[in-house]
Amino acid sequence: MSIELEKIINYLGQPHKQSGNNLIWKCPYCIDKSQNNLIYSKDKNILWCFASGGEHSGMILSEICKNSPDETFIMPPVIKPEKKVLSQDKIKYFTDNMHKYNNDLLKNPKMLDFIKTKRGIEAKTIENCFIGLDVEKNKFAFPTIEFMTNNVIGFEYRPLDLSKNIKREIGGLTGLAQINTFTDKTQALVILGGYLDCYVFFQYLEEIGQSEYYHITTSSNGEGATLKYLENVKEHFNKYCKIYLYLDTDTTGIAQMEKIKTKFPFVEIKTMSCGCKDFNEHYLKCIKGRK
Numbered sequence: 001m002s003i004e005l006e007k008i009i010n011y012l013g014q015p016h017k018q019s020g021n022n023l024i025w026k027c028p029y030c031i032d033k034s035q036n037n038l039i040y041s042k043d044k045n046i047l048w049c050f051a052s053g054g055e056h057s058g059m060i061l062s063e064i065c066k067n068s069p070d071e072t073f074i075m076p077p078v079i080k081p082e083k084k085v086l087s088q089d090k091i092k093y094f095t096d097n098m099h100k101y102n103n104d105l106l107k108n109p110k111m112l113d114f115i116k117t118k119r120g121i122e123a124k125t126i127e128n129c130f131i132g133l134d135v136e137k138n139k140f141a142f143p144t145i146e147f148m149t150n151n152v153i154g155f156e157y158r159p160l161d162l163s164k165n166i167k168r169e170i171g172g173l174t175g176l177a178q179i180n181t182f183t184d185k186t187q188a189l190v191i192l193g194g195y196l197d198c199y200v201f202f203q204y205l206e207e208i209g210q211s212e213y214y215h216i217t218t219s220s221n222g223e224g225a226t227l228k229y230l231e232n233v234k235e236h237f238n239k240y241c242k243i244y245l246y247l248d249t250d251t252t253g254i255a256q257m258e259k260i261k262t263k264f265p266f267v268e269i270k271t272m273s274c275g276c277k278d279f280n281e282h283y284l285k286c287i288k289g290r291k
Contacts, residue, residue, distance in 0.1 A: 008040060008047060011064050015040075029056040030224055051224045084173055086153055094143070094152040094172065101132020101141040101155075108133060111160070115140075118162055119196055120284050125203040129179055139167070142195040144220040147176040147233055156195060156220060174221035176229040180211065187213045188242040191230070193223050193253055197246065197279040204283055215240070223252045227259050234264075246270045248278045 005023075009015070015023040016036070027038040027049045037051040038060075049056035086094075105111055105126060111133055115121050121131070132141040137157060144154040154172020159165050168174065176191075179198040192198045198218050205211035219226040226247065237243060245260060245267050247253035257269050276282040 004045065005040065005042070007064050008060075011060065011067075012038075027051060027056050027060075029059060051222065052228065086151070086173060090171070091151050091153065094154065094169070097134075097155075098130050098132060098141075098143040098152050101134050101143075102127070102130045103132075104135055105131060105133035105140075111140075114160075115162070119200065119280060120203075120288055121196075121199050122203060125199055125206070128206075129199050129202060131199065144169070144172060144174065144177045145179070146173070147178050147217060147229075148182060148236060150178075150181060154220070162196070168221070174219075174225070176217050176233050177220040179216040179218070180214075182215045182239070183212065185212045186215045187240065188244060189215050189217065189237070189240045190244045190246065191226060192216065192218050192246045193248040193278055194218055197248075200280045200283045201246070204287060223247055223256050226256050227263060230260060230264065237264075243267045244270050246279055250277060 009023075012025050012028065015025055017024050021042040023040045023042070024036050025038040025040075026036075030037055030049065030051045038047070038049045038057065040047045047057045047061060048054055049060075106123065112123050112126070115126070115131075116123070125131070130143050130145075132143070132155075133139075134141045134155075134157065139157040139159060140162065142156040142158065143152050144156065145151070146153045154169035154174065157167040157169075177195075179195075179202050190201065192201055195218060198216050202211055202216050205214055205216075219229050221229075243264070243266065245257055247257050249271055260267055261269060272279070272282045272286075274282060274286050276285060
Protein backbone atom coordinates (compact mmCIF):
# COMPACT_ATOMS: atom_id res chain seq x y z
CA MET A 1 0.00 0.00 0.00
CA SER A 2 1.37 3.43 -0.97
CA ILE A 3 1.87 6.16 1.62
CA GLU A 4 -0.78 8.22 -0.17
CA LEU A 5 -3.42 5.49 -0.07
CA GLU A 6 -2.57 4.62 3.54
CA LYS A 7 -3.10 8.23 4.62
CA ILE A 8 -6.34 8.51 2.62
CA ILE A 9 -7.68 5.42 4.41
CA ASN A 10 -6.52 6.78 7.77
CA TYR A 11 -8.49 9.96 7.06
CA LEU A 12 -11.63 8.41 5.53
CA GLY A 13 -11.70 5.02 7.27
CA GLN A 14 -12.02 1.73 5.46
CA PRO A 15 -13.75 1.90 2.05
CA HIS A 16 -17.48 1.20 1.86
CA LYS A 17 -16.71 -1.30 -0.89
CA GLN A 18 -14.22 -2.18 -3.63
CA SER A 19 -14.93 -2.53 -7.34
CA GLY A 20 -11.93 -3.87 -9.24
CA ASN A 21 -9.06 -1.52 -8.44
CA ASN A 22 -11.40 1.25 -7.27
CA LEU A 23 -12.02 1.92 -3.57
CA ILE A 24 -15.37 3.52 -2.81
CA TRP A 25 -16.54 5.70 0.10
CA LYS A 26 -19.41 7.94 0.98
CA CYS A 27 -18.01 11.46 0.72
CA PRO A 28 -17.86 13.04 4.22
CA TYR A 29 -18.65 16.49 2.79
CA CYS A 30 -21.67 15.48 0.72
CA ILE A 31 -25.12 15.93 2.23
CA ASP A 32 -26.71 13.33 -0.08
CA LYS A 33 -27.15 9.73 1.05
CA SER A 34 -25.15 8.01 -1.68
CA GLN A 35 -22.59 5.47 -0.47
CA ASN A 36 -20.80 5.44 -3.84
CA ASN A 37 -19.85 9.02 -4.70
CA LEU A 38 -16.17 9.13 -3.61
CA ILE A 39 -13.80 6.87 -5.54
CA TYR A 40 -10.05 6.27 -5.38
CA SER A 41 -8.44 4.62 -8.41
CA LYS A 42 -5.41 2.52 -7.47
CA ASP A 43 -4.35 2.40 -11.12
CA LYS A 44 -4.40 6.16 -11.69
CA ASN A 45 -3.83 7.33 -8.10
CA ILE A 46 -6.85 9.63 -8.38
CA LEU A 47 -9.40 10.49 -5.68
CA TRP A 48 -12.63 11.92 -7.11
CA CYS A 49 -16.00 12.96 -5.64
CA PHE A 50 -18.57 12.55 -8.39
CA ALA A 51 -21.38 14.30 -6.52
CA SER A 52 -19.43 17.57 -6.19
CA GLY A 53 -17.54 17.46 -9.48
CA GLY A 54 -14.23 16.98 -7.66
CA GLU A 55 -14.64 19.90 -5.24
CA HIS A 56 -14.89 17.69 -2.16
CA SER A 57 -12.04 15.37 -3.15
CA GLY A 58 -9.80 18.41 -3.43
CA MET A 59 -10.87 19.48 0.07
CA ILE A 60 -10.13 16.01 1.47
CA LEU A 61 -6.66 15.90 -0.08
CA SER A 62 -5.88 19.39 1.20
CA GLU A 63 -6.86 18.35 4.73
CA ILE A 64 -4.63 15.28 4.54
CA CYS A 65 -1.74 17.45 3.33
CA LYS A 66 -2.18 19.82 6.26
CA ASN A 67 -2.02 16.87 8.64
CA SER A 68 1.19 15.52 7.12
CA PRO A 69 3.90 17.84 8.50
CA ASP A 70 6.58 15.23 7.81
CA GLU A 71 5.93 15.74 4.08
CA THR A 72 5.50 12.03 3.53
CA PHE A 73 2.22 12.59 1.69
CA ILE A 74 2.46 13.31 -2.02
CA MET A 75 -0.88 14.77 -3.02
CA PRO A 76 -2.47 12.77 -5.84
CA PRO A 77 -3.43 14.87 -8.85
CA VAL A 78 -7.01 16.18 -8.84
CA ILE A 79 -7.83 15.13 -12.38
CA LYS A 80 -11.37 14.92 -13.66
CA PRO A 81 -12.08 11.45 -15.08
CA GLU A 82 -12.82 11.27 -18.78
CA LYS A 83 -16.48 11.61 -19.65
CA LYS A 84 -18.05 8.26 -20.36
CA VAL A 85 -19.85 7.85 -23.66
CA LEU A 86 -22.46 5.20 -24.40
CA SER A 87 -22.44 3.22 -27.62
CA GLN A 88 -25.33 3.66 -30.03
CA ASP A 89 -26.35 0.06 -29.33
CA LYS A 90 -26.58 0.83 -25.60
CA ILE A 91 -28.61 3.98 -26.26
CA LYS A 92 -30.97 1.98 -28.49
CA TYR A 93 -31.28 -0.69 -25.79
CA PHE A 94 -32.24 1.94 -23.20
CA THR A 95 -34.62 3.64 -25.66
CA ASP A 96 -36.39 0.37 -26.47
CA ASN A 97 -36.72 -0.36 -22.74
CA MET A 98 -38.13 3.12 -22.13
CA HIS A 99 -40.95 2.51 -24.59
CA LYS A 100 -41.56 -0.98 -23.20
CA TYR A 101 -41.70 0.27 -19.59
CA ASN A 102 -43.98 3.13 -20.63
CA ASN A 103 -46.39 0.80 -22.43
CA ASP A 104 -46.44 -1.60 -19.47
CA LEU A 105 -47.39 1.23 -17.10
CA LEU A 106 -50.06 2.61 -19.44
CA LYS A 107 -51.64 -0.87 -19.56
CA ASN A 108 -51.74 -1.18 -15.76
CA PRO A 109 -54.88 0.55 -14.37
CA LYS A 110 -53.92 -0.17 -10.76
CA MET A 111 -50.53 1.56 -11.03
CA LEU A 112 -52.00 4.43 -13.07
CA ASP A 113 -54.57 5.04 -10.36
CA PHE A 114 -51.90 4.84 -7.65
CA ILE A 115 -49.54 7.38 -9.20
CA LYS A 116 -52.44 9.73 -9.88
CA THR A 117 -53.72 9.45 -6.30
CA LYS A 118 -50.26 9.59 -4.70
CA ARG A 119 -48.61 12.27 -6.84
CA GLY A 120 -51.36 13.75 -9.01
CA ILE A 121 -49.76 12.57 -12.25
CA GLU A 122 -52.24 11.87 -15.05
CA ALA A 123 -52.00 9.12 -17.67
CA LYS A 124 -51.40 11.69 -20.43
CA THR A 125 -48.35 13.01 -18.59
CA ILE A 126 -47.08 9.45 -18.11
CA GLU A 127 -47.41 8.91 -21.85
CA ASN A 128 -45.76 12.22 -22.82
CA CYS A 129 -42.88 11.92 -20.33
CA PHE A 130 -42.28 8.19 -20.89
CA ILE A 131 -42.70 7.29 -17.22
CA GLY A 132 -42.55 3.52 -17.01
CA LEU A 133 -42.96 0.34 -15.01
CA ASP A 134 -40.21 -2.28 -15.02
CA VAL A 135 -42.22 -5.42 -14.39
CA GLU A 136 -39.16 -7.59 -13.74
CA LYS A 137 -37.69 -5.21 -11.15
CA ASN A 138 -41.17 -4.40 -9.85
CA LYS A 139 -40.30 -0.70 -9.82
CA PHE A 140 -41.26 2.55 -11.50
CA ALA A 141 -38.71 3.55 -14.16
CA PHE A 142 -37.94 7.21 -14.88
CA PRO A 143 -35.82 7.55 -18.05
CA THR A 144 -32.68 9.68 -17.97
CA ILE A 145 -32.93 11.60 -21.24
CA GLU A 146 -29.69 13.50 -21.80
CA PHE A 147 -29.88 17.28 -21.97
CA MET A 148 -29.99 18.54 -25.58
CA THR A 149 -28.95 15.21 -27.19
CA ASN A 150 -32.35 13.54 -26.52
CA ASN A 151 -30.50 10.25 -25.93
CA VAL A 152 -31.79 7.82 -23.29
CA ILE A 153 -28.71 7.14 -21.14
CA GLY A 154 -30.17 5.32 -18.13
CA PHE A 155 -33.03 5.07 -15.64
CA GLU A 156 -33.90 6.01 -12.10
CA TYR A 157 -35.87 3.24 -10.38
CA ARG A 158 -38.36 3.89 -7.58
CA PRO A 159 -40.21 1.35 -5.41
CA LEU A 160 -43.90 0.92 -6.14
CA ASP A 161 -44.75 3.06 -3.10
CA LEU A 162 -42.65 5.88 -4.70
CA SER A 163 -40.45 6.12 -1.61
CA LYS A 164 -36.92 7.49 -1.96
CA ASN A 165 -35.16 4.14 -2.05
CA ILE A 166 -33.70 5.16 -5.39
CA LYS A 167 -31.62 2.90 -7.64
CA ARG A 168 -30.00 3.87 -10.92
CA GLU A 169 -29.33 1.88 -14.06
CA ILE A 170 -26.16 -0.20 -13.95
CA GLY A 171 -24.03 0.81 -16.92
CA GLY A 172 -26.03 3.98 -17.48
CA LEU A 173 -24.89 7.59 -17.20
CA THR A 174 -26.05 10.53 -15.13
CA GLY A 175 -26.14 14.24 -15.90
CA LEU A 176 -28.65 17.01 -16.47
CA ALA A 177 -31.75 15.13 -17.61
CA GLN A 178 -34.52 16.72 -19.64
CA ILE A 179 -38.24 16.00 -19.43
CA ASN A 180 -39.28 17.69 -22.65
CA THR A 181 -37.38 18.73 -25.78
CA PHE A 182 -35.78 22.07 -26.56
CA THR A 183 -37.42 23.69 -29.61
CA ASP A 184 -37.36 27.04 -31.40
CA LYS A 185 -40.27 28.10 -29.16
CA THR A 186 -38.39 27.43 -25.91
CA GLN A 187 -37.81 30.58 -23.87
CA ALA A 188 -36.75 29.44 -20.38
CA LEU A 189 -34.68 26.71 -18.78
CA VAL A 190 -36.19 25.31 -15.58
CA ILE A 191 -34.20 23.16 -13.14
CA LEU A 192 -36.17 21.25 -10.50
CA GLY A 193 -35.19 19.00 -7.61
CA GLY A 194 -36.23 15.61 -8.98
CA TYR A 195 -38.15 13.68 -11.61
CA LEU A 196 -41.52 13.76 -9.85
CA ASP A 197 -41.35 17.55 -9.47
CA CYS A 198 -40.49 17.78 -13.17
CA TYR A 199 -43.37 15.58 -14.27
CA VAL A 200 -45.89 17.55 -12.26
CA PHE A 201 -44.41 20.88 -13.42
CA PHE A 202 -44.74 19.72 -17.04
CA GLN A 203 -48.32 18.64 -16.38
CA TYR A 204 -49.17 22.01 -14.84
CA LEU A 205 -47.70 23.86 -17.83
CA GLU A 206 -49.70 21.61 -20.16
CA GLU A 207 -52.86 22.49 -18.24
CA ILE A 208 -52.26 26.22 -18.72
CA GLY A 209 -50.98 25.89 -22.31
CA GLN A 210 -47.38 26.96 -21.57
CA SER A 211 -45.26 23.79 -21.77
CA GLU A 212 -43.71 24.57 -25.16
CA TYR A 213 -42.01 27.67 -23.75
CA TYR A 214 -40.12 25.90 -20.94
CA HIS A 215 -37.28 23.36 -21.06
CA ILE A 216 -37.73 21.26 -17.91
CA THR A 217 -34.68 19.53 -16.40
CA THR A 218 -33.29 17.93 -13.25
CA SER A 219 -30.07 16.42 -11.95
CA SER A 220 -30.31 12.67 -12.49
CA ASN A 221 -27.95 12.01 -9.58
CA GLY A 222 -29.58 13.97 -6.76
CA GLU A 223 -29.77 17.68 -5.98
CA GLY A 224 -26.18 17.69 -4.70
CA ALA A 225 -24.89 17.25 -8.26
CA THR A 226 -26.97 20.05 -9.80
CA LEU A 227 -24.21 22.67 -9.87
CA LYS A 228 -21.74 20.25 -11.43
CA TYR A 229 -24.19 19.32 -14.18
CA LEU A 230 -25.06 22.96 -14.89
CA GLU A 231 -21.37 23.76 -15.28
CA ASN A 232 -21.15 20.94 -17.82
CA VAL A 233 -23.86 22.52 -20.03
CA LYS A 234 -23.29 26.24 -19.45
CA GLU A 235 -22.42 26.81 -23.12
CA HIS A 236 -26.16 26.38 -23.83
CA PHE A 237 -27.32 29.08 -21.41
CA ASN A 238 -27.37 31.80 -24.08
CA LYS A 239 -30.18 29.93 -25.83
CA TYR A 240 -32.63 30.94 -23.07
CA CYS A 241 -34.20 34.25 -22.11
CA LYS A 242 -34.55 33.12 -18.48
CA ILE A 243 -33.19 30.36 -16.23
CA TYR A 244 -35.31 29.37 -13.21
CA LEU A 245 -34.24 27.19 -10.30
CA TYR A 246 -36.84 25.28 -8.23
CA LEU A 247 -35.02 23.00 -5.77
CA ASP A 248 -36.43 21.50 -2.57
CA THR A 249 -36.43 23.79 0.44
CA ASP A 250 -34.50 21.27 2.55
CA THR A 251 -30.83 21.42 3.61
CA THR A 252 -29.47 19.95 0.39
CA GLY A 253 -31.67 22.06 -1.86
CA ILE A 254 -30.95 25.35 -0.08
CA ALA A 255 -27.18 24.69 -0.07
CA GLN A 256 -27.23 23.93 -3.80
CA MET A 257 -29.31 27.01 -4.64
CA GLU A 258 -26.84 29.23 -2.79
CA LYS A 259 -23.86 27.68 -4.63
CA ILE A 260 -25.59 27.93 -8.01
CA LYS A 261 -26.59 31.56 -7.43
CA THR A 262 -22.98 32.41 -6.51
CA LYS A 263 -21.65 30.72 -9.65
CA PHE A 264 -24.43 31.89 -11.97
CA PRO A 265 -25.93 35.16 -10.59
CA PHE A 266 -28.37 35.43 -13.50
CA VAL A 267 -30.25 32.28 -12.39
CA GLU A 268 -33.58 33.21 -10.79
CA ILE A 269 -34.36 31.18 -7.66
CA LYS A 270 -38.01 30.25 -7.13
CA THR A 271 -39.30 29.10 -3.75
CA MET A 272 -42.81 28.39 -2.51
CA SER A 273 -44.01 30.99 -0.01
CA CYS A 274 -46.84 28.64 0.97
CA GLY A 275 -44.57 26.41 3.06
CA CYS A 276 -44.51 23.49 0.62
CA LYS A 277 -41.10 21.82 0.34
CA ASP A 278 -41.22 21.09 -3.40
CA PHE A 279 -43.32 21.68 -6.51
CA ASN A 280 -45.08 18.32 -6.33
CA GLU A 281 -46.42 19.14 -2.88
CA HIS A 282 -47.29 22.66 -4.03
CA TYR A 283 -49.21 21.30 -7.02
CA LEU A 284 -51.25 18.90 -4.91
CA LYS A 285 -52.00 21.26 -2.03
CA CYS A 286 -52.04 24.73 -3.51
CA ILE A 287 -52.97 24.29 -7.16
CA LYS A 288 -55.17 21.19 -7.29
CA GLY A 289 -56.32 21.75 -3.72
CA ARG A 290 -57.41 25.30 -4.47
CA LYS A 291 -59.35 24.14 -7.49
